Amino acid sequence: MTYKDKSEPIEVRVKDLLSRMTIEEKVAQTLCIYAKKGNFQDEQGHFDENKVKKLLLSGAGRIAEVGFVEDTPKKMAELTNKLQAFYLEESRLGIPVIFHEECLHGQMVKEATSFPQPIALAGSWNPQLIQDVYALVAEETRSRGGHHALTPVADVAREPRWGRVEETFGEDTYLVSKMTVAATKGFQGEKGNFNTKKNVIATLKHFVAHAQPEGGSNCAPVNVSERVLREVFFPPFQDAINEAGAMSVMASYNEVDGLPSHKNKWLLDDVLRKEWGFEGFTVSDYYAVYQLKQRHNVAIDEKEAAFQAFSAGIDVEMPFDECYHHLTDLVKEGRISEAYLDKVVSRLLAYKFRMGLFDDPYVDPEYADSICGSEQQRSLALKAACEAITLLKNDNEILPLNTSKIKTIAVIGPNANEVLLGGYSGKPKFYTTVLDGIKEKVGDTIDILYAEGCKITEPGDWEETDEVIASNSENDKKGIAEAIKIAERADVVILAIGGNALTSREAWNEDHLGDRPSLELVGSQNDLAKAMVETGKPIVSLLFNGKPLSINYVHNNIPAILECWYLGQETGKAVADVLFGDFNPSGKLPISFPRSVGHIPSYYNHKPNDRRGYLFDEVSPLYAFGFGLSYTTFKYSNLNLEKTHIDKNESTRLSVNVENTGNVSGHEVVQMYIHDCVSSVTRPVKELKGFEKVYLKPGETKTITLDITPKELAYWDAGMNFVVDPGTFNIMVGTSSKANDLKTITLTVIS
Missing domain, CATH: 3.20.20.300 (Glycoside hydrolase, family 3, N-terminal domain)
Structure with a gap:
C-alpha cells in the first residue's frame, strides 16, 4: 500500500x-x-x-x-x-x-x-x-x-x-x-x-x-x-x-x-x-x-x-x-x-x-x-523566573538586602510558604517556596522567622475546587496579631501577598468562577500590610498574582515592591537571588496596573481623545506598561535616525546610546514607541514597535539600533487599507511607556 x-x-x-x-x-x-x-x-x-x-x-x-x-x-x-x-x-x-x-x-x-x-x-x-x-x-x-x-x-x-x-x-x-x-x-x-x-x-x-x-x-x-x-x-x-x-x-x-x-x-x-x-x-x-x-x-x-x-x-x-x-x-x-x-x-x-x-x-x-523535570532543566527554569521579576519600587535603595547589617528576617504573608504555580500547571519534581529560598540562601548567617499572617482563601485546587471560600476574618485577626509579634523581632520584613490560583482563573462554568469585579487584594491582606507598616520595620513586599492588582496602600506605604507573578518551580530560589542582589531585576511590566477597577480600560495605547482626567483622582495607571526598575541606573543619549525623511515604502533605523550610570551590572529593555501625528482615522498616542534587551556593566555604553519598516508605520485607514500615511511620526525611545521616560525624535514620510 x-x-x-x-x-x-x-x-x-x-x-x-x-x-x-x-x-x-x-x-x-x-x-x-x-x-x-x-x-x-x-x-x-x-x-x-x-x-x-x-x-x-x-x-x-x-x-x-x-x-x-x-x-x-x-x-x-x-x-x-x-x-x-x-x-x-x-x-x-x-x-x-x-x-x-x-x-x-x-x-x-x-x-x-x-x-x-x-x-x-x-x-x-x-x-x-x-x-x-x-x-x-x-x-x-x-x-x-x-x-x-x-x-x-x-x-x-x-x-x-x-x-x-x-x-x-x-x-x-x-x-x-x-x-x-x-x-x-x-x-x-x-x-x-x-x-x-x-x-x-x-x-x-x-x-x-x-x-x-x-x-x-x-x-x-x-x-x-x-x-x-x-x-x-x-x-x-x-x-x-x-x-x-x-x-x-x-x-x-x-x-x-x-x-x-x-x-x-x-x-x-x-x-x-x-x-x-x-x-x-x-x-x-x-x-x-x-x-x-x-x-x-x-x-x-x-x-x-x-x-x-x-x-x-x-x-x-x-x-x-x-x-x-x-x-x-x-x-x-x-x-x-x-x-x-x-x-x-x-x-x-x-x-x-x-x-x-x-x-x-x-x-x-x-x-x-x-x-522530564530533571535536575538539568532547572537552570533554565531559574533563569526564566529571575528575568520575570519586576522591581516596582525601591525607596532609599532598601534592595538588595545587605546581609552584613541584618541579623533577623521575618518572612510573613499568605504566599510566603505556598506552592504558587497558577493555572494549567503540572506537579514538578522540585519546588522552593519563598521561605525555603530565603533559608537556603542565607544558611545559618541570619535567623529566619515565619508567620502566615492571614489567608487569601480557604485551601483549594485550581481545577478541582469549584466553590472558592473566603478566608475566615476572625482567624485572620489572630494570624495578623501573631505576625506582628514575629515582625517586631526582625530587622526587616519580607511580606509575600497577592493572589492565588483560585482568585484568578478560567471561569469555565457558573459554579467554577475566576473573574472578579475588583482588583483589590483579597481578604485581610491590606490589614496585614497595615499591621506590618505600623511596626516601623523596613518592608519588602513580594506580589504573586496572575493579573494586575490595585495595590494602592502597598504602593503608598511600603518602600520596596517586587512583582513576581507566578514564577514556576524555582520561585524561592529566584526571589532569594533578587532579594540579596545575586540577580539584578530586569523585568518590565507587560500590562498596565490600574489604580482601581474604575480606571479600566487602563492599557497604555489609548486614543488621543481619551484619558482627559477624573475628578478627585489620577487618570494614569499605578504602574505603566513597560515599567520596571533596576538596582542600577541607565542614561539614554544621542538619539538619531539613519534617515529622517523616507518614502512610504522605505525603511530607516533608530539608534540610541544607553549607558549604565550605576555601580551594578544589569539589563535594560530599550523600548521604541511610534505615533502617527495626523491620520485618516484616529491612532493611539503611542504604540510599541520595537525593543531590545541589553546587558551593561557599570560605566559601559552600547549603541542600540531598532529598525523602522513600513510595517511599523502602517495602519488600517478609513477605507480599511493597510497603508503608510505621508506626514510626521513621533519616534519615542526609553525605559517605559510613560511620557517622562521617553525621548522623542521626528520622522517624516514623503508620499
Missing part, C-alpha cells in the same frame, strides 16, 4: 490513504477521545484493553491529555506507545493517533519542568528566552508521546478583571506577537522538522479577541469593530503563522458582533485561510461546538451545531465527540460535500505523516524518565 511507503511524498501517501477510507473513517479523523473521561480505564483506574478495543471501530483522530491516566514520564510514554500500537495494529487501516496536551508553562502533568506563567515570561521581554523555554517544554512533551500542544495563548489582554490574564503575554499587540512567534518557534522548531522527536505542533489560541470580554467575564461577547480586530487582536496570530509557521489554531468561545467564533466563516476561512494563507488545521475549544446549541442558542441541536462549526472551518471537535459524529449523516445527506470532508481530512492526515507517526510512532520511556 502506497500510504505505508515512507519513500513516497506525503501528498501521495495522503491521497492513497484517503482513497481507501470510508466516510465513517474520514469523519473519525475529526473526532477526539478524552482520556480524562475514563475511556481507557476500569473502575479502579487501571488501563482496560477491552475499553480501548471498543473505540477502534472506525479509528480516531486524536486523544486528549493521556496524563490524566498515567502522569509520570515513563508510565505515560509506555501508555502512549500501547495506545498507538492498538490503532496501528488493530484498526482496519492502521492510522495512528495524535496525542494533544496542555503546555501553558510546562506540560500539565506530573514531574514536568514548571516555568513561570506566560504573563511572567512576557515580563522578561526576552524572546530568545521564551523560545528556549518552549523548546524544552516541547522536548519533554514529545518524550512522553505527545504531538500537539494547546499553546501558546496569542490573546491580547485588555481586560484586567478577566481571570485568564496570566495565560497571556500581556496587553500590547507588538509584545504579544513577538512572544507568540518565539513560543511557536520553540514548540515546532525553526523549520518545523519533527525528525528529532523533540518538537510538537503549536496551537495559537484563542481566535479571536477572547481577552477583552464584556465586563471581564470569561467567554462573554467582545464588542469591537473589524478595525480593532485587525489592529489589536489579529497580528499575534498572523505573525505566528507567517513568521513561525504555526500549524494549528483554536477558535475562541466568545462572539464578536453577534457571531460565535466557532461558526464564523469570515474569521476561519476568509481571513485565516484565504487572506493569511494558513495551511494548518483548526480545532475547537473544549465543548465549544456543543455550546453553539447550549449557550449561544444559534443551533437547534447537536447535528446543526456540527454543521455550522464544520462548514465554518473547525476541523476537529475537542475534547471528545459531542457533535461531530453527525458529520457522517450530514455528508450522506449532501449538506456537507464529501469533497470538503476530504479536504479537511487530507490536512489532518498530512500532519500525522509529517510527524512520522505512520513510520516511527513510538517513544523511549527511559528517555522520558531521564529528561
